[in-house]
Amino acid sequence: MKHPFIAAALALFSLPVLADSSHGFAFGEPAPAAKATRTVEVVLKDISFEPKSLQVKAGETVRFVLINQGQLPHEFNLGDKAMHVEHQKQMIAMQGKLFTAGMNHEGMDHNQMAHGEHGHAGGNTVLLQPGQRGELTWTFRTSAPIEFACNVPGHYQAGMVGPLTIE
Template identity: 35%
Template sequence: MKSLLVATALALASTTAVADGNASGHSHGQTSIGQPGSAAEADRSVTIRMVETADGMGFEPAALDVKQGETIRFEVENTGHMDHEIVLGTVEGNRAHMQKMAEMGPMRHHDPNALQLAPGKAGELVWTFSEPGSVQFACLIMGHMEAGMHGTITVN
């Protein structure tokens, strides 16, 4: 009986690990929005604040312009009272990821294009924008993007 319980627990743990590992669909290499960068090679730093207001939630600033090939060190501060995250992606990719998260339940991101922060905490995300176009940054925690927690990075 004891071995059956251990086997069941291991099976559940491995299923969870596989689900978490495949949940994001992001690779650690280059994507259509760029690739992870090195803080030592950052061209500049940009502070982004995660905020909660009477009107909803958001990022300050909510729009940024970067140059193609530029490496940005995002210094992210959660000034709110709830957990928040910032995920870099395409609008379509973030929307699909958010739907997948709704189906699978809450999980922590372990991808280089994402950062999750508890209230009052700060962290950094370093990204190189290798392709021109538009990149969305959003909080994909259920209800947060709908409350206004998204922004746009224009890569020229």
């Protein structure tokens, strides 16, 4: 039973970012933690976030401290609805490839996936195993309708998504 979780975690780390990291995202870009002007703790549960919504100011750099208190792997991903829909499709496709390749991951180019077009190089996503902590620091540029979500297959649809308002 542990092997599917490991395989799923590896699949999640290997998925497309949905943006060219050299250009960032319309709503902002990753930043070093030292630049943060505020820290916000977000708890990932099965199947919800606490808090349920987030508010930031345009120009603000926020350090998100993420704690997975759930029993499943969860993801904290910043993006608009369309980005989440695409990310979910890619996660499902990648998960299938990983499971069919077996635990030794034959035929998978992890270097390309980790650093090329199939990596989380955009810095807008953190995957956490149960009990794990992580961080994501982000500078928000302009007001935009975005969400924070878990795109592990089925989690977004089950309600693991919340609005992030940029004022």
